[in-house]
Amino acid sequence: MTDKKQRPVDHRKVSRHLLPLAGFALAFSFLLVLFALFVIGLPEQLTQRINAQVLKAGIPLHFDSIRLSHQGWVLGNARIYSASPDDLKPMLRAKKLYVLAWPADWKNLSRANWNFKVYVKTLAVSLGQSWENTLPPTHPFRTVHRLKASLTAGPEFVTVKKAYAQWGEAEIRAHGSVSLSGRGKSKQSADKLRKRDVSLPVFSSVAAETADVLSRLQFEQDPQITLDFNLDSAHPDQAVLDAALSAKGLLWNGHRYESLSGVLNCLNRQLTLSSLELAQSDGSRLTLYGTSDIADGETTLSATNTLSVQDLLALLPEKKRNALTTSQAYPSGRFDFIAQFGPAPVKQLFSKITMDVQAAGIKRLDLTLDPLTFRLIRNGDQLTLNDIQANANGGPLSGNFSLDLGSKAWSAEVQAQCDPGPVG
Numbered sequence: 001m002t003d004k005k006q007r008p009v010d011h012r013k014v015s016r017h018l019l020p021l022a023g024f025a026l027a028f029s030f031l032l033v034l035f036a037l038f039v040i041g042l043p044e045q046l047t048q049r050i051n052a053q054v055l056k057a058g059i060p061l062h063f064d065s066i067r068l069s070h071q072g073w074v075l076g077n078a079r080i081y082s083a084s085p086d087d088l089k090p091m092l093r094a095k096k097l098y099v100l101a102w103p104a105d106w107k108n109l110s111r112a113n114w115n116f117k118v119y120v121k122t123l124a125v126s127l128g129q130s131w132e133n134t135l136p137p138t139h140p141f142r143t144v145h146r147l148k149a150s151l152t153a154g155p156e157f158v159t160v161k162k163a164y165a166q167w168g169e170a171e172i173r174a175h176g177s178v179s180l181s182g183r184g185k186s187k188q189s190a191d192k193l194r195k196r197d198v199s200l201p202v203f204s205s206v207a208a209e210t211a212d213v214l215s216r217l218q219f220e221q222d223p224q225i226t227l228d229f230n231l232d233s234a235h236p237d238q239a240v241l242d243a244a245l246s247a248k249g250l251l252w253n254g255h256r257y258e259s260l261s262g263v264l265n266c267l268n269r270q271l272t273l274s275s276l277e278l279a280q281s282d283g284s285r286l287t288l289y290g291t292s293d294i295a296d297g298e299t300t301l302s303a304t305n306t307l308s309v310q311d312l313l314a315l316l317p318e319k320k321r322n323a324l325t326t327s328q329a330y331p332s333g334r335f336d337f338i339a340q341f342g343p344a345p346v347k348q349l350f351s352k353i354t355m356d357v358q359a360a361g362i363k364r365l366d367l368t369l370d371p372l373t374f375r376l377i378r379n380g381d382q383l384t385l386n387d388i389q390a391n392a393n394g395g396p397l398s399g400n401f402s403l404d405l406g407s408k409a410w411s412a413e414v415q416a417q418c419d420p421g422p423v424g
Contacts, residue, residue, distance in 0.1 A: 042065070042066045042067070044065075047063070047064070047065055047066050051063055059153065059158070059180070060081060061075075061078060061079070062078070062079045062080070062090075063075040063077060063078045063079070063097070064076050065077070069098065071100070071119060072099050072100030072101070072117070073098070073099045073100070073101070074096050074097070074098055074099075075094075075096070075097040075098075075099060076095070076096065077093075077094075077095060078093070078094045078096075078097035079092070079093045080092040080093075082127075082128070089126045089132070090124075090126065091125070091126055091127065092123055092124070092125060093123070093124040093126075094120045094121075094122065094123045094124070095122070096120070096121065097118065097119075097120055098118065098119040098120070099116060099117070099118055100116065100117040100118075101115065101116050102114070102115055103115070113152055113154040114152070114154075115150075115151075115152050116149075116150070116151050116152070116153060117148075117149070117150050118147070118148070118149045119147065119148050119149075120144070120146075120147040121145070121146060122143055123144040123145075123147055124142065124143055125141065125142055125143065125144055125167075126142075127204050127207050128204025128205075128207075128208075129204065130204040130205040130207075130208045131204050131207060131208045131211075133208075134208035134209065134211075134212055135211060135212060139211070139212075139215060140167075140168045140215050141167065141168040141211035141212075141214070141215055143167075144166070145165065145166040145167070146164075146165065146166055147163070147164070147165040148163065148164045148165070149162070149164075150163075151163075155180075156179065156180050157177060157179055157180060158177065158178045159176075159177045159178075160174060160175050160176050160177070160178075161175060162174075162175050163175065166222075168211065168214060169215075169219070169222060169223070170222060170223040170224070171222050171223070171224055171225070172226075172227065173224075173225070173226050173227070174226070174227035174228070175227075175228060176227070176228055176229035176230055176231070177230055177231070178229075178232075179231065179232040179234070206297075217250060217251075217252065218250070218251040218252070219247050219248065219249055219250055219251070219260075220248060220249025220251070221247065221248045221249060222247075223245060223246065223247035223260075224245070224246045224247070225243065225245050225246075226243070226244045227241065227242070227243050228241070228242040228243075229241045229242070237268065237269050238268065239266060239269075240266065240267055241264075241265065241266035241267075242263075242265050242266075243263070243264045243265075244262070244264075245261055245263075245264075245276075246259075246260075246261050247259065247260045247261070250278070252314060253314045253315075253318075254314070255310075255311065255314035257278055257280060258279050258280050259277075259279050260278050260279075261275075261276075261277050261279075262274075262275055262276035262277065263275050264276075266294075269293065269294045269295050270291055270292070270293055270294065271291065271292040271293075271294060272291050273288060273289050273290050273291070273292075273301075274289060275287060275288070275289050276288040276289070278307070278315075280307065280311060283306075284306040284307045284308060284311070285305075285306055285307065286303065286304075286305045286307050286311075286312070286315075287303065287304050287305075288301060288302070288303050289301075289302050290302055290341075290342075292346065297345045297346055298342075298343055298344070298345065299341075299342050299343065299344065299345065299346050299349060300340070300341070300342040301340070301341040301342060301349060302338075302339065302340050302341075303337075303338070303339045303340075303341070304337070304338050305336060305337050305339075306334070306336050307335070308333070308334060308335070309331040309332055309333060309334070309335045309360075309361075312335055313331070327364075328364055328365060329362055329363075329364045330362065330364070331360065331361065331362050332361045332362070332363065332370070333359075333360075333361040333370065334359045334360065334361070335357070335359070335360045335361075336357070336358040336359040336360070337355055337357045337358060337360075338355070338356045338358070339353060339354065339355035339356070340353070340354045340355075341353055350378075351378065351379075351380055352378065352379055352380075353376065353377070353378040354375075354377050355375070355376040355377075356375050357372070357374050357375075357376065358373055359371055359372075359373065360372045360373070366393075367392065367393060368392070368393055369390040369391070371390065371391055372388075372389070372390040372391075373387075373390070374386065374387060374388040374389070374390075375387050381404055381405040381406040381407075382402070382403075382404060382405075383402070383403045383404075383405055384400070384401065384402045384403075385400065385401040385402075386400050387400070388400060388401065388414070392416050395416060395417045396416065396417060397414065397415070397416035398414070398415050398416070399412060399413050399414035399415055399416075400412070400413050400414075401413075401414075
């Protein structure tokens with residue numbers, strides 16, 4: 001019996017066979033990992049660690065899961081809470097938040113800021129308890145649709161380069177910055193800051209009432225809103241906001257108005273309405289401007305008007321229009337005036353009025369006053385009409401009138417000569 005001679009191993013042939021096999025194994029492993037990221041997502045412990053790092057970096061974002069998609073990373077049940085300890089529900093909430101991220105400086109990854117593209121199909125909005133109580137869950141302002149944003153984030157800032165969303169039938173475009181430098185403060189100092197911030201409930205109430213009114217407006221074209229903001233988490237009272245509105249073809253109570261536009265600013269806890277203008281195609285318009293302190297609600301509002309009586313009456317609530325009909329007083333023609341409301345809390349604005357009516361006309365039973373001018377002053381229950389001047393049934397009329405709205409006691413001093421005879 002003879003031993004067979006053992007042949008030497010050809011390592012090159014082995015390598016040629018093993019390399020494709022190893023490549024296949026690596027590719028298969030990569031596909032498995034990719035499949036797991038798409039279908040299952042990151043492990044729960046890793047997700048929690050990433051969320052903790054995000055919160056530590058000053059970004060108040062909570063999420064329950066992370067997985068991969070063709071649009072980037074998907075954060076499941078993403079939530080942002082307000083600074084108020086009374087708001088248990090998240091201020092913003094999305095079932096799926098799509099995020100695409102890359103470093104702003106590839107050469108210095110450890111210190112680089114990060115660029116983000118964000119997309120949300122539906123975003124639930126809750127701006128406090130008043131918001132929850134006033135607006136039902138199906139209200140159009142409870143949900144933001146198709147939010148898209150491009151932003152840059154660093155350890156102490158977030159800059160929104162551009163953002164677009166549809167909210168309450170309006171198209172909104174925004175850009176601005178948020179400073180996060182104050183988020184490293186101790187919990188005690190943050191709690192003190194929140195306790196001092198008494199403006200939050202006021203803001204929630206005003207925002208809810210405003211959203212409720214805006215939801216009843218119908219436009220022939222979607223309103224366009226632009227926002228420019230600068231916020232500081234350490235000094236919320238120093239928030240800066242500039243907002244502009246432009247809309248065409250407003251429909252209200254069966255009446256059409258040509259356009260609605262406005263500019264609103266917020267600085268040092270004071271809202272400034274630079275202008276809010278409702279205009280008709282003939283050039284007539286109603287313009288409002290004023291200021292409001294966010295903390296205590298103290299508000300001053302001014303108005304100038306050249307709209308017709310019919311255009312103005314259509315703006316009134318149905319109960320007010322019915323009351324005017326019951327009184328058998330029928331305004332007609334023009335109603336030009338300059339008015340000031342307040343200073344007073346928003347809900348008491350109409351209790352403090354000074355109005356100069358420069359051109360008006362009114363008819364009641366067999367008495368016609370046209371043209372009519374006067375000065376109206378209301379302070380609480382005291383209402384006076386001074387410097388009344390009118391053409392009454394073809395003759396001159398002048399006088400003054402006062403009324404106590406509480407006791408209904410009144411007095412008048414009128415001098416007139418008109419057809420069919422003297423009045424007063």
